Amino acid sequence: MEMEIDLSPKLSKKVYSGDGGAYYAWCPNELPMLRQGNIGAAKLALEKSGFALPQYSDSAKVAYVLQGNGVAGIILPEKEEKVLAIKKGDAIALPFGVTTWWYNKDDTKLAILFLGDTSKGHKSGSFTDFCLTGSNGIFTGFSTEFVSRAWDLDESTAKTLVGSQSGKGIVKLAAGTKMPEPKAEHYKGMALTSGGSGRVQVVGVDGKRVLETTVKAGNLFIVPRFFVVSKISDADGLDWFSIITTPNPIFTHLAGRTSVWKALSPQVLQASFNVGADVEQKFSSNRKAEEIFFPPPNSN
DSSP, X not given: OOOOOOOOOOOOEEEEEETTEEEEEOOTTTSHHHHHTTEEEEEEEEOTTEEEEEEEESSEEEEEEEESXXXXXXXXXXXXXXXXXXXXXXXXXXXXXOEEEEEOOSSSOEEEEEEEEOTTSXXXXXXXXXXSSSTTXXXXXXXXXHHHHHHTOOHHHHXXXXXXXXXXXXXXXXXXXXXXXXXXXXXXXXXXXXXXXXXXXXXOGGGOEEEEEEEETTOBOOOOTTXXXXXXXXXXXXXXXXXXXXXXXXXXXXXXXXXXXXXXXXXXXXXXXXXOHHHHHHHHHSSSSOSSOOOOOOOO
């Protein structure tokens, strides 16, 4: 008996929205071929001054500009920020591990279609995105202590970073906000704990802390792909052994010299966290030497 396949067109549904625009997605429950073909489809629509906060996804995508003109920020793991002018008809490949932000400075709406392979994603037929800032951002999930330790910040500054940006995914920037300008040159190319003990926090989708525990020698725990993990050792240190299940892993650090934050422009950081230049400067000026492992805080 031949299986009946529904190929009728479906409209996307709004996933979230703000003053700056909205994000839509096609549901695999309504369009089963998305799930069967491991294809994700979504659309971003930005109004004037709309800013889609920096985020990464569980799937490689292609972004196609359906309408309008705008600016895109693209950061490959441990690379500099590329700022591109985009217009209707442009297509941009977004590989695994890429962090992106989008901005519309024109009066005309900016609409971008995303299509990609979800075979390695969390949900077949749909994208799972991870915002870096905002009410559902990675920073929101970590405690103030972990943020302050990772970035060598005082508690007050850490609280300001975590709590100032109340928007979810998309915000509208104030009139006169200066964002980075496109550059012509950017168009070229596009665990098992084995010893010691310590504390672990894991943050996943929507900035939710999905694990907070103390680990000791012999403990085994699993970190899902694209989730973010941070560890603080106890006084006797912490040794661990980890196995990566993908044949071509990509590691991105969210703290330290090679983190994505170091690549983002000061204006983007200020707009993303909704903080002033003084707070952004404190955030950006630390952890310039350390790459992955950070020393204990100064007890003095």
